[in-house]
Amino acid sequence: MTFLWRRRKCGRGGKRDKAIKPINSKKELTIPTHFRCPISLDLMKDPVSLSTGITYDRESIEKWIDAGNVTCPVTKQTLRNFDLIPNHALRKMIQEWCVDNKSYGVERIPTPRVPISPYEVSEICTRMLAATKNGDAKNCEELVKKIKNSARESERNRRCIVSNGIGSGLADMFETFACFSADKHVDLLKEILSALTWSFPLGEEGVTRLKSTVSLRCMTWFMNSEDLFSKQNAIFVLKDMIYEDQSCLDGLAQIEGIEEALFHIVKVPICPKATQACLVIIHRMMLLQEKGSIITLRFVQMGIIPLILDILVEGNKGICEKALGVLDSICNLKEGKESACDNALTVPLIVKKILRVSDTATKFSISILWKLILGENENVVIEAVQLGAFQKLLVVLQVGCSERTKEKVTELLKLMNMYRDKLDCFDSSMGFKYMKRSN
Structure with a gap:
């Protein structure tokens, strides 16, 4: 929630001013200290208490814990657990204070939705497993939509859902109903694909389900469909599968x-x-x-x-x-x-991308040029020299590159040097501004 009041600039030491200045008024409204989060010093929107009894704004304390901290920021005590207990009494007090000070431009903080818990995710996974085993497509679709809705509410919900094994359940469901009939269960399969795009890593069992011939055929079927949303989701899922387990490429290569x-x-x-x-x-x-x-x-x-x-x-x-x-x-x-x-564009584009995009792009461009020139195509060598490749490769040596790339550059320079007398033009845009003075 964005408040409508104007804050004073930070004073010395970067500390925040605790006063709120109402619009068109010289009076100031001070936020009670116990309404402020000890971490952010902002008015708490969703106050939660740790096992130490100290209350923080949920967003701030979650960032603290996610960063790997295991102590209470205020008391420095080691946390017995990471449970965040909603402080309903304090939240109601803050809401009432916001209403009472509406004239200062303060907006009432809405009642936050309770985040999903690991227990709830586990329960949904169990229900998904049972519905999948029974072939209950309707119930499965409802459960997938419920998971997606929870994930949309907050990044915290999404992390909780993913970390508690939802991906494996979704993969099992996808394979099962793809095996029954993709045409018959297309809506359910679309919903599952959509959820899978943010459910990685899936774990060994989940990847095994998705890299099966049935699952891969179904994803290929979606990629060939007219539904652009499902088509791109299938692509995203396949890419993430490859990053998690490259062995799925062997199965993918078998799909017609x-x-x-x-x-x-x-x-x-x-x-x-x-x-x-x-x-x-x-x-x-x-x-x-x-x-x-x-x-x-x-x-x-x-x-x-x-x-x-x-x-x-x-x-x-x-x-x-x-x-x-x-x-x-x-x-x-x-x-x-x-x-x-x-193709007339190949050499000009490859030479242009050297030192123009990134180190990775330069490495690939040099490798491509090296392979083309080693094909004993004299026209490629001459064209590359005319386009300023010789000067660019000298710069690559000066700014540094990997040993393998350096070997290719050195070999290319030797070959190109034989054709420099056929140079028709010089790439003056490069000049020698990138060259380092040798010691």
Whole structure:
């Protein structure tokens, strides 16, 4: 709740003034000391007491505990437990005080909703398990919506829900009803997908449920659907699964139509985050030991290189890094390098991204250029030199990079030096302002 009064500026030492100045009045209203949180010194909105008997505003004391502190901020005593007991009497007093001082611009603090407890989450998980086992789709949907509503109320609720194993229950429910029939239970499956996007980590059992063939097929089905919300949720869940357990990539590579679904999302973007998540999945699939080359070739044949280059033209930092990672993997393949060289935008964009986006983007750009030039394509070497790659690579050596990248840069400079007499133009925009004076 934002109060309408105007506060005085902090005095010496940064201490807050305890007086409230009413609008259009010279009088001041002092907030009672016991109405203020000992941590924030603000009027408490949701007073709760610790085991030490000291009362704090819930938001402030939760931040204190979440930071790893195990003592009471005021008494310095070690806390016997971390239970936060609502101080209803004090809250009512604060509310009455707000009403009595309405003329000072003070707004009444609404009665806070009681946060969800670990016990309540555990109880909901038990009910979800039973409803899933009985195939009760209606009850399952109601429980999922209840969990989502609680999570929306506060970040604290969401953390409590996630930390008490809701993800595993949602994954079990998703696999079960996907196995029954995705068409029949589409609304329930949409609700589960939506909740799963913020329920990670799922734990070993939860990931096992979601990386099953049934679950992966269902998510791919959603990715190929016309429902944009469910499509992006499926992408987010897959990306988080990969971060938690990369072994799910092997199962994902077996799903028919997964490459087409990912390609279409890159081609027809939903939102930047979905595109970025999609590129992460594509990149990881291309790096698979057994099927990586086959998957890469499929994406090349579908025409992913022009899409990647379009992303590099206007993409933000995160998307550019992921797009360059995909292009770098593509250039591991002979057909990929040939297709990249055939596109007139490839070399100009790669040279441009060196030292322009981030260290990660520079590393990928150098790796791509190195792979293209080592393909013994003289035209690529000449074009890169003409675009100022030689000067940029010198700067990279000066500002520092990893040993592997340094080896690639050194090799590129040796090759480019042979073609410098064919230089048609010099990238004067770089100059030598980034160069460090050698000792």
